[in-house]
Structure formats: structure tokens, C-alpha cells
Amino acid sequence: MQFRKPQICTLCNRDLKFKYKPDKSWNISGYLCSDCHMKTAKEFFIKQQKEEEQLSKKQNKCFMCHKIIDEEKKKKARWQWGLESDVFLCEKCYDQKELEYQTKVNFCVKCGKKIGFIRYNPKPQWKIDGQLCRKCWDTIKASNN
Ligand SMILES: [Zn+2]
Ligand SMILES: [Zn+2]
Numbered sequence: 077m078q079f080r081k082p083q084i085c086t087l088c089n090r091d092l093k094f095k096y097k098p099d100k101s102w103n104i105s106g107y108l109c110s111d112c113h114m115k116t117a118k119e120f121f122i123k124q125q126k127e128e129e130q131l132s133k134k135q136n137k138c139f140m141c142h143k144i145i146d147e148e149k150k151k152k153a154r155w156q157w158g159l160e161s162d163v164f165l166c167e168k169c170y171d172q173k174e175l176e177y178q179t180k181v182n183f184c185v186k187c188g189k190k191i192g193f194i195r196y197n198p199k200p201q202w203k204i205d206g207q208l209c210r211k212c213w214d215t216i217k218a219s220n221n
């Protein structure tokens with residue numbers, strides 16, 4: 077029993093008209109005012125979400141489909157894909173990503189033609205994500221001048 081304890085908010089020391097019991101996980105004794113209760117609840121919610129995110133990285137969840145991956149089957153995402161570092165994918169998503177990536181680097185994003193040995197990288201100001209064949213590169217270059 078919290079006998080004779082002054083009814084003030086543990087965090088801001090305000091007198092409590094309405095007292096709110098802090099959640100056990102917050103490790104706060106006494107009571108809180110509604111402002112502090114709301115604030116703390118929000119902070120803990122964000123903290124919890126971050127922890128869950130960390131946990132799911134450790135738990136071998138696939139970054140794409142969020143399925144749990146068997147330890148021996150998990151595949152590290154390739155840095156070339158531009159995903160977050162240290163993420164893992166299941167075999168299916170890995171293959172799919174790899175295919176996407178190969179398509180992106182081996183085929184022209186404009187006309188879909190397979191690109192040969194020589195690559196024509198679009199200029200940054202064109203804002204094109206992928207690679208171009210010689211013909212499309214020339215066309216875009218001409219229309220951008
Ligand atoms: Zn308070
Ligand atoms: Zn997956």
C-alpha cells in the first residue's frame with residue numbers, strides 16, 4: 077500500500093488531480109500526471125519499436141517478406157542492391173532481388189534491349205535509375221541539350 081504518499085507526479089512533481097499508474101516496464105514508482113503518462117507511453121512505444129526492429133534483424137527474418145529464414149539458408153543482401161547494410165533475405169527473395177538487379181544492369185531501362193559490354197550510365201541530372209543502351213543514351217542526350 078502506498079500509504080500517505082503525497083500525490084504528486086513522479087516526473088514533474090505537479091499535484092495530481094487525476095493520477096495515472098505508470099506501466100511496470102517503465103520502472104517508474106508512484107503516479108504520473110496525464111501529460112507525463114502520455115509522454116512516457118509514447119517514448120516507450122518508440123523504444124519498443126526500435127528494439128523489435130533490432131530483434132527482427134537478429135531473428136533471421138527476411139528483409140523483404142519478413143518470413144523467418146533457416147540459419148543455413150539465409151543470404152546476405154548484396155551491397156549493389158542498395159538495401160540497408162546487414163540485412164538478410166530468404167532464398168526466394170534473394171533470387172528475385174538478384175534477377176531485378178541483373179535486369180537493371182544488363183538491360184536498357186528505356187527500350188529493354190540487352191546491353192553489351194560497353195555501359196552507358198545515364199547522367200545524374202537525367203534522374204534515370206538503371207542503365208541505357210547506346211541508342212537511348214544518345215536520344216536522351218540529344219533531347220537534354
Ligand atoms: Zn507530470
Ligand atoms: Zn523473403
Ligand SMILES: [Zn+2]
Pocket residue numbers: 184185186187188189208209210211212213
Ligand atoms: Zn535502349
